[in-house]
Amino acid sequence: MAEKKAGKTGKKKHKNKPTSKKYAKYKIEGNKIIRGKTCPRCGAGIFLMEANNRLYCGNCHYTSFEKKQ
Numbered sequence: 773m774a775e776k777k778a779g780k781t782g783k784k785k786h787k788n789k790p791t792s793k794k795y796a797k798y799k800i801e802g803n804k805i806i807r808g809k810t811c812p813r814c815g816a817g818i819f820l821m822e823a824n825n826r827l828y829c830g831n832c833h834y835t836s837f838e839k840k841q
């Protein structure tokens with residue numbers, strides 16, 4: 773009695789999706805955000821967009837002027 777083992781079919785290879793490009797700009801080490809400032813109104817997780825000398829939050833429209841150092 774020869775029993776043939778049916779090959780496993782229908783198994784799809786799982787492909788890892790690339791992480792959101794939203795965070796590609798920011799380097800995050802552990803819990804520390806190296807680059808990119810977060811919105812003081814929205815809190816951590818909402819990044820401010822840098823425009824000229826301003827920082828702009830697309831979530832709450834908070835605008836912060838960067839001081840020259």
Ligand SMILES: [Zn+2]
Nearest residue numbers: 811814829832
């Ligand atoms: Zn905000």
